[in-house]
Structure formats: structure tokens, C-alpha cells
Amino acid sequence: MSKTILVVAEQRDGKLRQVTYEAIQAAKLSSSEGDLIHLAVLGSDLGGLQDTLSSLDVEKVFVVDDTDLENYNPEAYSNALSQVLDSENPEGIVFGHTAVGRDLAPVISAKLNAGQISDVTAIDSSVEGTLYTRPIYAGKAFEQKTFQSVPWVLTVRPNNIESDSAQGTPEVEHVSYQKPSSIRTVIQEVVRKTSGKLDLTEAKVVVAGGRGVKSAEGFKPLEELADVLGGAVGASRGACDAGYCDYSLQIGQTGKVVTPEIYIACGISGAIQHVAGMSQSKIIVAINKDSEAPIFKIADYGIVGDIFEVIPLLTEEFRKVVATN
Amino acid sequence: MNIYVILKQTFDTEEKIAIENGQITEDGVQFVINPYDEYAVEEAIQIRDAQDGSIYVVSVGPERSTEALRTALAMGADEAVLISDERIGSDEYSVSKILASYLGSQSVDLVLGGYFSVDSGGGQVGIRLAELLDMPHVGSITELNIADGKATATRDAEGDQETVEVTLPALFTAQQGLNEPRYPSLPGIMKAKKKPFTQLSLDNLDISEGDLVAKTERKNISLPPEREEGRMLSGEVSDQVKELVDQLKNKSKVI
Numbered sequence: 001m002s003k004t005i006l007v008v009a010e011q012r013d014g015k016l017r018q019v020t021y022e023a024i025q026a027a028k029l030s031s032s033e034g035d036l037i038h039l040a041v042l043g044s045d046l047g048g049l050q051d052t053l054s055s056l057d058v059e060k061v062f063v064v065d066d067t068d069l070e071n072y073n074p075e076a077y078s079n080a081l082s083q084v085l086d087s088e089n090p091e092g093i094v095f096g097h098t099a100v101g102r103d104l105a106p107v108i109s110a111k112l113n114a115g116q117i118s119d120v121t122a123i124d125s126s127v128e129g130t131l132y133t134r135p136i137y138a139g140k141a142f143e144q145k146t147f148q149s150v151p152w153v154l155t156v157r158p159n160n161i162e163s164d165s166a167q168g169t170p171e172v173e174h175v176s177y178q179k180p181s182s183i184r185t186v187i188q189e190v191v192r193k194t195s196g197k198l199d200l201t202e203a204k205v206v207v208a209g210g211r212g213v214k215s216a217e218g219f220k221p222l223e224e225l226a227d228v229l230g231g232a233v234g235a236s237r238g239a240c241d242a243g244y245c246d247y248s249l250q251i252g253q254t255g256k257v258v259t260p261e262i263y264i265a266c267g268i269s270g271a272i273q274h275v276a277g278m279s280q281s282k283i284i285v286a287i288n289k290d291s292e293a294p295i296f297k298i299a300d301y302g303i304v305g306d307i308f309e310v311i312p313l314l315t316e317e318f319r320k321v322v323a324t325n
Numbered sequence: 326m327n328i329y330v331i332l333k334q335t336f337d338t339e340e341k342i343a344i345e346n347g348q349i350t351e352d353g354v355q356f357v358i359n360p361y362d363e364y365a366v367e368e369a370i371q372i373r374d375a376q377d378g379s380i381y382v383v384s385v386g387p388e389r390s391t392e393a394l395r396t397a398l399a400m401g402a403d404e405a406v407l408i409s410d411e412r413i414g415s416d417e418y419s420v421s422k423i424l425a426s427y428l429g430s431q432s433v434d435l436v437l438g439g440y441f442s443v444d445s446g447g448g449q450v451g452i453r454l455a456e457l458l459d460m461p462h463v464g465s466i467t468e469l470n471i472a473d474g475k476a477t478a479t480r481d482a483e484g485d486q487e488t489v490e491v492t493l494p495a496l497f498t499a500q501q502g503l504n505e506p507r508y509p510s511l512p513g514i515m516k517a518k519k520k521p522f523t524q525l526s527l528d529n530l531d532i533s534e535g536d537l538v539a540k541t542e543r544k545n546i547s548l549p550p551e552r553e554e555g556r557m558l559s560g561e562v563s564d565q566v567k568e569l570v571d572q573l574k575n576k577s578k579v580i
Binding site: 071072073074075078098099100102103105106107109110111113114115116117118119128131134135136137138139140141142143144145146147148149152184185186187188189190191192193197199200201229240246247248249250253254255261262272273276279280282283284285291296297298299300301302303304305309310313314317318321322325 | 336338339341342344349360361416417418421443444445446447448449450451452453454455456457461462463464465467477481482483484485486487488489490491492495500501502538539540541542543544545546547548549552553555556557558562563565566567569570572573574577579580
């Protein structure tokens with residue numbers, strides 16, 4: 001019998017986030033022939049998404065568009081999603097492992113008494129069933145898990161599951177939001193610090209600074225380099241602890257785990273906790289004054305030198321290459 | 326105010342991971358309070374000290390978790406509860422069900438925990454628990470203020486900041502930046518020995534067998550592939566930079 005897998009989309013500034021396409025792919029990889037892939041979008045003022053939604057490679061799209069859903073509120077969002085779940089009864093539900101997905105998925109899992117596998121980076125089908133790969137100990141090891149029951153819930157890490165550009169002609173259904181009888185959570189204020197900036201976990205290029213950056217001011221050249229490459233800036237715990245930057249930029253075992261195509265470590269010594277958060281990057285470049293720094297052991301390319309001399313030169317050189325691309 | 330902190334004991338973040346017979350080996354490993362749970366313990370102490378009340382630290386895990394709970398008591402928590410039983414499934418579904426069964430029978434005003442554990446990294450138990458206890462939650466908080474039966478929390482959402490107000494009882498998961506956890510003091514360690522420590526098994530909880538069976542199963546475990554030895558560039562800095570960019574563009578084709 002065919003089953004339904006529901007993908008919970010994420011949109012920002014009138015666009016679907018890339019991780020949504022990756023989540024659709026994760027749903028496809030978790031499905032068998034004849035299964036239906038449906039999508040739910042929650043938010044406010046979603047009219048601008050119409051064209052995108054009606055060409056997605058899924059069978060059906062549910063849109064819940066209400067001012068109550070303008071900002072993420074766990075109670076309002078789980079209420080809206082429950083409306084879709086009640087009518088759909090999907091076997092699987094897929095979220096992005098993002099600020100919203102990380103928060104909402106466990107609420108839904110608990111509501112449905114479902115098993116959840118979080119932060120999935122790869123999906124394989126085998127005789128044992130569908131195997132979900134995920135990092136543990138911040139990438140110092142990997143485990144493969146299966147679900148033992150239905151329904152099940154997945155969150156997929158951005159930037160890891162390759163999506164295709166397939167298009168379809170889904171039916172789009174608008175679901176009117178039913179306010180819950182009581183709501184105990186009020187969002188008072190949302191300060192968009194990262195507006196227009198790329199999220200670290202989704203960036204293809206990460207330029208990260210450590211203690212060697214020396215000051216908050218010292219992050220400027222790193223930001224310029226990241227801008228030229230369309231990337232994001234990150235940091236080691238040392239740089240965050242020293243107050244050079246916000247903890248939201250921290251990469252490592254406590255902090256974010258990133259898997260970009262290029263990781264440029266600037267003035268980072270390479271403590272095991274930091275390496276855990278970035279060692280799965282495709283290409284690692286390390287720039288450090290100390291030729292003995294452990295970061296060089298895992299780097300694909302190493303430059304021994306003063307980051308304040310090397311980075312501006314590197315920025316110039318990349319600028320030339322990017323201009324000719 | 327009754328403040329409950331859910332706590333997990335994890336590997337020290339400096340530990341290397343080794344696999345033997347399909348299991349992560351624990352030989353010679355140092356265990357600590359999950360670093361994010363440590364922020365939760367510290368926050369609980371600050372709230373209790375400012376507003377009065379009691380802090381209960383609760384853990385579901387093996388016997389060795391006793392040590393982490395003792396550390397929390399030495400930091401300043403008032404009572405500890407360890408729920409330890411081999412029949413408990415190891416996934417987040419089972420652990421949250423156990424915690425909900427225990428906390429559901431207590432009078433709870435506030436629950437604090439870390440926003441994920443640095444070992445299994447599921448980031449589910451706290452939020453699942455809030456839902457099972459029918460409490461509002463705010464995840465990944467960097468600030469918390471409690472007054473007049475309400476809590477206002479600032480939450481980190483991928484670098485954006487959200488200020489959220491909830492009515493108590495409520496659950497919060499701690500993110501880095503919330504506070505600076507204290508070290509246990511010597512008098513704290515001495516006092517901890519006399520604080521109430523309760524150990525429970527499943528027989529002490531009102532829970533159905535179905536709630537104990539994990540809904541997910543680990544099939545295998547592996548270490549990440551070793552990275553190949555990299556290349557140290559040499560020569561004038563400007564030449565190194567040119568060569569690096571050339572390699573990234575023409576050899577690795579990543580730009």
C-alpha cells in the first residue's frame with residue numbers, strides 16, 4: 001500500500017531554503033515506488049512562494065498562511081502542523097535540522113509517540129531497511145540507525161544530501177489556521193542579526209578565525225574574504241571565549257558542525273573539540289604562524305604565516321579568480 | 326520554586342573516540358556533565374539563589390552517572406535522582422518517556438536542560454519532555470528572567486535573537502552564552518556528600534512496557550575516514566597564495 005511522507009518546508013524572506021529541497025530528496029530516498037511525497041509550508045504572507053510551490057517535485061503542497069505564524073512559535077507551529085498531520089496521517093515526516101526544525105521536530109515526535117533520527121547526513125537503502133547516517137560526538141564518529149516503528153521523524157543536516165532540480169506539478173491546498181484554545185508562548189521580539197547573511201551550516205565556504213585573530217576588529221579581513229567567496233564566517237571556541245565574536249559563530253563539539261566545500265582556518269591551532277566540528281569539510285586550508293599547530297595535520301593545504309599578511313593577499317587573488325568565473 | 330534540571334553524563338570533549346567490537350570504548354575515558362547541561366545547572370543555582378526554592382538534578386543513565394550528579398550537587402543543587410535500569414531503551418523516545426513519568430509525579434515549576442548532548446547529539450529529550458508534560462518550552466536560550474509566574478527568555482536561532490515569554494511551569498534548553506558555570510568548591514564537595522541522593526529503577530515508576538522500547542536502533546558505528554596528508558605550501562607568501570588559489574580552482578575545482 002502506498003504511504004505518504006510529509007516534508008516540512010522552511011522559507012525565509014519569501015524563498016524556500018535550500019535545505020527544503022534536500023529534505024524533499026531525503027523523503028524520496030526514504031520512500032518506495034508508489035509512495036506519495038507531500039509538503040507543508042507554514043508562515044505568514046506566503047503569496048510570493050506560489051510559483052515555487054506549484055513547481056516542486058512533490059504530489060501535494062499544504063499551505064498554512066496566517067499572521068500567527070509570522071515568527072516561529074513552537075505552540076502555534078505545532079498546532080498548524082498538527083492540522084495537516086490529522087488529515088494526512090503520514091508514515092514519515094522530514095524536517096531540516098535548522099533552528100526551526102531542531103525545535104519543532106521533537107514536539108511533533110512526542111505528540112505522535114514517534115521515533116526520531118536527528119541531524120542525518122546520508123541515507124542508504126539496504127536489506128536491513130533504510131539506514132540513516134548521522135554524526136555522533138560532533139563527527140568524531142558516525143552511526144547508522146533505522147526506525148523500528150511508524151510514524152517516524154527525520155531531521156536532515158543542511159548541505160549534505162544532494163538534491164536534484166526535478167520539477168513537478170503538485171496540487172496546492174490552502175489550509176486555514178485554527179487558533180488553539182490557549183497559547184502560553186508569546187514571541188515578543190525577533191532581532192534579525194543574520195539578515196541577508198548566509199547561515200554557517202549552509203555555507204559552501206567557511207572562513208573561521210581563532211585566537212590568532214586577536215580582536216573583534218581582527219575578524220574584518222576574514223569577513224572580506226568570506227564575502228568574496230560568498231561564504232560565512234565562523235570561529236573557534238578560543239575566539240568566542242576571548243570575546244572577539246558571538247558564540248553563535250562557534251564551530252566545534254560544543255557549537256556548530258559544518259561541512260562546507262572549503263574551510264579556511266585562520267589563526268586556529270586545531271584543538272580536538274574544534275576539529276570535531278569541521279573535519280568533514282571537503283577541502284581544509286590552514287593559515288597559522290606556528291608551523292607545529294595541529295591544524296596542519298588535517299589540512300589539505302597549509303600556509304605558515306601571519307594571517308594579517310596572508311588573508312588580504314588571498315582575498316585579492318580569489319577576487320581575480322571569481323571575477324573571471 | 327521547584328527547579329528540575331535534566332542532566333546527562335557525557336565523554337569529556339577532549340576524549341578521542343575509539344571503537345571496539347562495534348561499540349565505542351569507554352576504557353580510561355573521563356566523563357563530565359554534558360557541557361550544555363552544565364549551563365542549565367548554573368542557571369538553576371542563580372535562579373534559586375535569587376528567588377528561593379530547591380533544585381533537583383535528574384538523570385537517566387548508567388550507574389556511573391552518579392558522579393555527574395554528585396558534581397551538580399557540589400556546584401549547589403539540592404537533591405539528585407538517578408534513574409538507572411537496563412530495561413530502558415537508549416533512544417530519545419524512551420528516555421523522555423521515563424523522565425516524563427518521573428517528573429509528571431512531582432510538583433514542577435521549572436525544568437532546565439542542555440539544548441543537546443555532545444555525545445549522541447539528538448537534541449530531542451528536553452523538548453520531547455516539555456511536550457509530554459504539556460508545558461511550553463523555549464529552546465536554545467542565552468538569557469532567562471523569571472518573575473510573577475512568567476519567564477522571559479532570549480533564544481538563539483541560527484544567530485538571530487528571539488525574545489519569548491512563556492507562562493510557568495515551562496521548560497528551557499540552555500545554549501552557550503547563558504552563563505559561566507561555576508566549579509564545585511571544596512566546601513561544596515563536602516556538603517554534597519550529605520545531600521539527598523535517590524536511585525530509582527523502573528519498578529519505582531508508573532510506566533508501561535511499551536514506553537521502554539526504543540523506536541530507533543543503531544545498526545553500526547564507524548570512525549570518519551582519515552584525512553590524507555596535506556600539503557604545506559612554501560616560498561614567498563604571495564606565491565603560496567597564488568598556488569593555493571590555483572590548486573583550489575584547477576585541481577580541487579571547488580571555486
